[in-house]
Amino acid sequence: MAHTHDSGYKLLFSNPAFIRDLLLGFVPHEWVRQLDFATLEPLNGHYVSEDMRQRHEDMVWRVRLRGDWLHIYLLLEFQSTPDRFMVLRLLSYIGLFWQQLEKQGQLTDDKRLPPVLPLVLYNGEQEWPYPTELAALCHPPPKDLRSFQPQDYLLIDESRYEEEQLAGQRNLVATLMRLEHARDVQRLQAIIEELLTWLRLDDQTALRRNLAQWIVRLIRRRVPRGEVPELTDLLEVNTMLARRDIDWGAKWKQQGREEGREEGQAALLLRQLSKRFGPLPEWAVQRVARAGGQRIGQWAEAIFDAQDLEELLGTADDGA
Incomplete structure (x- = not known):
């Protein structure tokens, strides 16, 4: 159920090799081939609104495109249910980002805001x-106003x-x-062996370590708790899975059945909550x-005794 490997996922995408492969492999536009990946660098993804009430820790990179900076605003979305208003969230985030750049004087040579890929x-x-277009979520404006509407974002599903x-x-x-x-x-195991064949360089040591840690978290989601040790080397992970004295396949299937039961319980509870309290907020x-x-x-068990969602689940910002 819980995505306990989220932090590991973010760690992987803190590596420029992942950002490069994400752009080259999954952004279907010819201009991507013109990016100067030698200039690819991360920026601080911490942006605070004017009233200090909002805080976003999404990933922001920049890279040179034909001599100018292009900013990549990457949101790693781990929700189990898609967010219909994602484009509205991104519009807010990018507005905060541009606001921060303007405050810091990080404008283009002609004193404009730099382009951003959401x-x-x-x-x-x-x-x-x-849909990824904001217009699809809005009541159709008069024809004369259509050109003033914000656009969309690029989704990789x-x-x-x-x-x-x-x-x-x-x-x-x-x-x-995969x-x-x-x-x-x-x-x-076959995919791990593929990784071992092309991540052999000394400067890829940190990348191999991060991948190994992420894969360990992935395996822990698939097998009963306490069965997988802490490993920081891809070869060690591969060796562990190759052990003949442990039936990893049986453990994998067992955990899969347990996860399936939990997902069914969650889906049922969401339906019950909707009937009891009406449309559910995202939190x-x-x-x-x-x-x-x-x-x-x-x-x-407590759903019919609670007066509202906050009483049952806690509040949206209590961190529970």
């Missing part, structure tokens, strides 16, 4: 069903890529997707999505 990488199992599309690519992001979608231990959906089976059961 990019959402979504890794939920449910396919993203919503992992669920839309099949193994056949991703296999054979020497691309870190494609490989990451690892996440691996349905059995044998396929997972409530995410709280249920990230909860374990025991907590979901407790909420299901």
